[in-house]
Amino acid sequence: MLKVTSLPSDDKMCGWYHTSPSRTPRPGHTGETHARWAVVGAGFTGLAAARQLALNFPDDDIVLVDAQEVGFGTSGRNAGFAIDLPHDIGADDYIGDIPTAKTTLKLNLLGQTILRDLVDEHGIDCHMTASGKYQAAVEDRGVAVLDAYRRGLDKLGQQYEVIEGAALPEHIGTSFYRKALFTPGTVLVQPSALVKGLADCLPPNVTLYEGTAITDVEYGEKIVLAHRHGRITADQLVLANNAFGMRFGFLERTMLPVFLYASLTRPLTNAEQAQLGGKPFWGVIPADPFGSTLRRTHDNRILVRNSFSFNPDGRPKTSYLSRFADRHRLSFERRFPMLPEVEFDYTWSGSLALAQNHKGFFGQLAPNVYGALCCNGLxxxxxxxxGTLLADWLANRRTAQRGELIDFLLATSGPNKAPPEPFLSMGVNATLWWGQRKAGLES
Incomplete structure (x- = not known):
């Protein structure tokens, strides 16, 4: 059997998790179980794959396992932006090849539609709001990025609004930024609440096991997933665990586990809300990829997200939290000097699975093994x-729209191979250090 050498173990103070509705986790797996399908990873990808497999194969049993509690891991730790537009940081205008960008837009819009329909159907309390996003800049480099992206959006035929700095306080309260590009299609969510809600409305032929970390895998005619308290034997395996897919023996040295850090304030008082001004609910992403992401939440907290680390084993380093909380405090004070008494309630980390060529994997990994891996921060x-389209492909269900998207994903080259250690860590750490240093006031 293949030994899984690193298991998820996120830090304890994710603000999204602690401020989302509580739920009773499903029990962990014990004993021996046989199923037609097993899905590893109960984040956005795994939940979507398990749900669609259940709908496509209503007579089959689907087992969905996660090493941690749903909503506590990576999918519940991002900034909560369900973004519609492509943003190719490798292209001069951040759009790149127009046919590829148009298909990417279709993929993102379908993802939004799937989530919106599920939230509406099941009444998921995740504060989903079609509020758009602001991409904001304070330095010349950042303003140049906004101008380049605007030109790309023109070529793609997408709506946007340029907002000069003097008008921004009416939108986001702060006068820190010189310019912003507002695009209306982004949907904001409370990510942990959304993941929890999706897990609690799975079809009846999906059995979810939480707190079940797979430690050994045997591949063959049947797939055997072993853990401390039992084994799951499946005819087919779907990997939806992002960078941890490498620990299952696939796509080795292709996905870079990069961690981002966030802090969430206490709720603002009525007086502080009046002092801040602006809209009651908004999200800001930085013009510079190494800058700060901001959110004002439904419960009047402020999120600050910046600072990066490369953790090759895919596990957080809790020693970084206090250091990066100090950076969050500095970023907050620069942007919100009118809120000097507002402290952070939570600071946490969350991982991204990034590829050097910004591509993900979709399709077959080995006989009876399939994957949708490497989301590159989206x-x-x-x-x-x-996750949804992988399950449709496995069931050979192809509408005209979904068939086009499945073919596009299958034709993608996938994440490229990274250099071996120690050169990989040296290169990634140098890139992160220089990027954060170069970001300047954008961070």
Whole structure:
């Protein structure tokens, strides 16, 4: 059997998790279980794959396992932006090849639609709001990025609004930024609440096991997933565990586990809300990829997200939290000097699975083994749509629209191979250090 050498173990103070509705986790797996399908990873991708497999194969049993509690792991730790537009940081105008960008837009919009329909159908309390997003800049480099992206959006035929700095306080309260590009199609969510809600409305032929970390895998005619308290034997395996897919023996040295750090304030008082001004609910992403992401939440907290680390084993380093909380405090004070008494309630980390060529994997990994892996920081929409389409492909269900998207994903080259250690860590850490240093006031 293949030994799984690293298991998820996220830090304890994710603000999204602690401020989302509580739920009773499903029991962990024990004993021996046989199923037609097993899905590993109950984040956005795994939940979507398990749900669609259940709908496509209503007579089959689907087992969905997660090493941690649903909503506590990676999918519940992002900034909560379900983004519609492509944003190719490798292209001069951040759009790149127009046919590819148009298909990417279709993928993201389908991911949004799937989630919106599920939230509406099941009444999931995740504060989903079609509020758009602001991409904001304060330095010349950042303003140049906004101008380049605007030109790309023109070529793609997408709506946007340019907002100069003097008008921004009416939108986001702060006068820190010089310019912003507002695009209306982004949907904001409370990510942990959304993941929890999706898990609690799975079809009846899906059995979810939480707190079940797979430690050994045997591949063959049957797939055997072993853990401390039992074994799951499946005819077919779907991997939806992002960078941890490498620990299952696939796509080795292709996905980079990069961690981002976030802090969430206490709720603002009525007086502080009046002092801040602006809209009651908004999201800001930075013009510079190494800058700060901001959210004002439904319960009047402020989220600050910045700072990166490369953790090759896919596990967080809790020693980084206090250091990066200090950076969050500095970023907060620069942007919100009118809120000097507002402290952070929570600071946490969350991982991204990134590829050097910004591509993900979709399709067959080995006989009886399939995967939708490497979301490159777009897990909410991309994870949802790729998990759904993978299950449709496995069932040979192809509508005209979904067939086009499945073919596009299957034709993608996938994440490219990274250099071996120690050169990999040296290169990634140098890139992260230089990027954060170069970001300047955008961070």
């Amino acid at each position: 897990g909410i929409t991309r994870g949802t749509v790729t």
